[in-house]
Amino acid sequence: MTPEDILAHPARVLSEVQRRAYFATGYLAAPGLIPDPWLDRLNALSAAFIDKSRTVAKSNEEFDLGPEHRPARPHVRRLRTLVDRHPDFWRFASESVLADIAADLVGPDVKFHSSKLNYKWPGGGEIVQWHQDIPAWPHTNYSPVTLGVYLCDVPAEQGPLTCIPGSHRGPIFVHRDAKGAWTGAVSDKDMAEAGLDRTEDLTGPAGTVIAINCRTLHASRANFTSRVRPVALFVYSSADAFAWMPAPSPTSHTGEIVRGAPATVAHLDPTPCPVPPDWSRAGYGSIFTAQQGDL
Ligand SMILES: O=C(O)CCC(=O)C(=O)O
Structure with missing residues (x-):
């Protein structure tokens, strides 16, 4: 669906101003939409998984761990394929207001793609470099949106995501180094302009709730506080968008329709998109391992 098609459907949760801001800039931050019981549940699950990580020594299908991870001092960078970690994560992705927010941004027929919970630990050392999401998981159109839920307050000094307005209408960059290896990041040369x-x-x-279009250039800042910054991320698209390469982190629900009906006709956007590695063969770690040269 095009933004015009989507806006022709009445909004469910977001205001018209918020929807139009998303399509104009390529992103949105919308406070006050997630009911407290859901927020409490997500935080309780997050705390339980951090506790569980104390028994794990190296990254596995559940946890992406930082090099300093220790039982006494967990350093989980990512809880992977979130909707497969606990049924309540899937209930949140498919039954809560979040899927209605997705419908406001991708149209009434909503397909689920993937999910994860990213942590940014205190100390200021970790950033996520500038990137676009779509080169890692290309689709036939550019409707895919990542919805993030901040599980704690996120002021400027606590590692917020940051975006370049209007960049979703600009070039789609190759996220590879000069030798062609996947980096998960846009080069400094491309970022200069x-x-x-x-x-x-x-x-x-x-x-x-933060919403980031799949073409929007975004990064995340260092966490200079003494508190961890957790953000749960869920990717949705219009039902008429079809992935044309294997997903980097497929879940058991990838491709399921969470609102409306499956598409009978694919929407093909003619804007070219770079081709990622075939993750089903190459394997995928995380954006952290890719950006740190440890794919
Ligand atoms: O967790 C973060 O700070 C940034 C995450 C992000 O941009 C991504 O995973 O694509």
């Missing part, structure tokens, strides 16, 4: 002088940080109180 990309508008780094007009970034916007997506800050907000606990429960803020």
Whole structure:
């Protein structure tokens, strides 16, 4: 569906101003939409998994662990394929207001793609470099949106995601180095022209939903506080968008329709998209391992 097709359907949760801001800039931060019981549940599950990680020494299908991970001092960078970690994560992705927010941004027929829970630990050392999401999991159109839920307050100094307004209408960059190896990041040379002088940080109180279009250039800032920053991320698309390469982190629900009906006709956007590695053969670690040269 095109933005015009999507906007022709009445909004369910977001205001018209919020929807139009998303299509104009390529992102949105919307506080106050996630009911407290859901936020409490997500935080309780997150705490339980961090505790579980104390018994795990190296990254596995559940946890992406940082090099300093220790039982006494967990350093989980990512809880992988979130909707397969606990049924309540899938209930949240498919039955809660989140899927209605997705419908406001991709149209009434909504397909689920993937999910994860990213942590940014104190100390200021970890950032996520500038990238676009779509080169890692290309689709036949550019409707895919990542919805993030901040599980705690995220002020500017606590590692918020940050975006370049309007970049979803610009080039789609190759996320590879000079030798062609996948880096998961846009090169400094490409970023020099990309508008780094007009970034916007997506800050907000606990429960803020952030929406980032799959073409939007985004990164995340260092966490200079003494608190961890957890963000649960869920990717949805219009039902008429079809992935044309294997997903990097498929879940048991990837491709399921969570609102409306399956598409009978695919929407093909003619804008070319770079081809990622075939993750079903190459394997995929995480954006952290790719950006740190450890794919
Ligand atoms: O967790 C973060 O800070 C950024 C995550 C992100 O941009 C991604 O996983 O694509």
